[in-house]
Amino acid sequence: MIYRKRTAHPTNGRGAHDDFHDWVRSLPWVVERPYSLGTPGVRSFGVDCEPLGRRQLWLVTGMQAQMESDGVGLALIVPEEAAHALEAADCGRSVAPMPAGHVMVAVYGDLDRAQTECLVLTAYSYAMS
Numbered sequence: 629m630i631y632r633k634r635t636a637h638p639t640n641g642r643g644a645h646d647d648f649h650d651w652v653r654s655l656p657w658v659v660e661r662p663y664s665l666g667t668p669g670v671r672s673f674g675v676d677c678e679p680l681g682r683r684q685l686w687l688v689t690g691m692q693a694q695m696e697s698d699g700v701g702l703a704l705i706v707p708e709e710a711a712h713a714l715e716a717a718d719c720g721r722s723v724a725p726m727p728a729g730h731v732m733v734a735v736y737g738d739l740d741r742a743q744t745e746c747l748v749l750t751a752y753s754y755a756m757s
Contacts, residue, residue, distance in 0.1 A: 648700050648744070652687065655752060661685060669701075675755045685726075686755035687748060691734065702735040702744065704751035719747065 649671065652658060657677040669690035676683050684705075691701035703723065706714070711731035714720040724732040735747055 648741075649689065651745070652689075652748065657682070657756070658752070675752070677756065680756070682756060684755045686751050688732070700744070702747070704733050704735060704747060705730050706733060706751050706754050707731075710750070710754060714747075 649660075652673055653660060657675045658673055659676045661672045661674050667690070671689045672685060673687040673689075674683065674685040686705045688703040688705075689700045691703050704714075704720070705726050708729055708731050711720075711722050711733045714733050714735075715722060719737060720733040720735040722731045723734045726732055735744075739747070
């Protein structure tokens, strides 16, 4: 993984998560997928990596109305074992089974930007492996 050094959070009144979607789209092989269920503000992201033969949905944002959230309404798609670990750590709860032994996990709690990025990068790693 390549980590970029973060500068201090903006002081112009913007929140810690304001550029979150730009950051997610900047990850290698990440594409934003159309979300056709008609829920305003919901966005979904997948990896589409032809060299590795990987194409998988791994992140949904904008789920505030449906679940408790950390400001961006995160739902991660991870393997069952990772979902159990997130629940045991009291970071989220499983909300839907997904294909290939994966689970959608709603992330909750008052997470800062670093904690949010850590969880997102974990889900991204699973999607790429």
